[in-house]
Amino acid sequence: MLQLEIVTPEKKIYSGPVHDVYLPGSEGxxxxxxxxxxxxxxxxxxxxxxxVDGKTEALAVGTGFAEVTQERVLVLTDMAAGEAEIDEAATEAAIERAQQQLDQLDHDHDLEEVAMLEAALAKSFAQLKLKGKYKGLQ
Known part of the structure; x- marks a missing residue:
């Protein structure tokens, strides 16, 4: 068994033994x-x-890092949310606001703000994808 720890800046999301872990790495x-x-x-x-115990758990995560050893996986991420924690309407509204803000920016001069909005969009899309995947599977 592996020991998995998932930590955000706000709190420890999970800490315990798991059979396997699948991570959204930068290379796939x-x-x-x-x-x-x-x-x-x-x-x-x-x-x-x-x-865990034959049951697959899933979280939408943001950017971060994972440290893997033979016995442990430590995930440090800026966001982690389970399907039940995701408010679909609020997430869709956040996507719309971010896209409107992106449309108003000068992409050649507001590079930092563009990157920040694109990161927010990626996190929101990850949440909606998870929510859609598990909708109705209660």
Whole structure:
């Protein structure tokens, strides 16, 4: 069994033994099993999945890093939300606001603001994707 820890700036989201972990890495989805080679990888907004007691849990995560050892996966991310925590209407409204703000910016001169809005959009889309995937599976 692997020990998984998922931490955001606000709180520890999960800490416990898992069978496997699937991470949204910058180079694509990455699966981790016990005795995996040690590595550190960056994360992009997407779906993080792990299996506990035969049940797969999923979270929408933002950007961050994962440190993998043979016995442990430590995930440091700026956002982690389960399907039940995601407010679909609020997320869709946030996407619309961010897209409107992006449309008003000068993409050649407001590079930092453009990057910030694009990151917010990526996190929102990750949440909606997770919400849509698990809608009705209660």
């Amino acid at each position: 989805e990455m699966g981790v099993l016990e005795m995996h080679a040690a590595l550190v990888t960056s994360l992009v907004p997407g779906e993080l999945r792990y299996t």
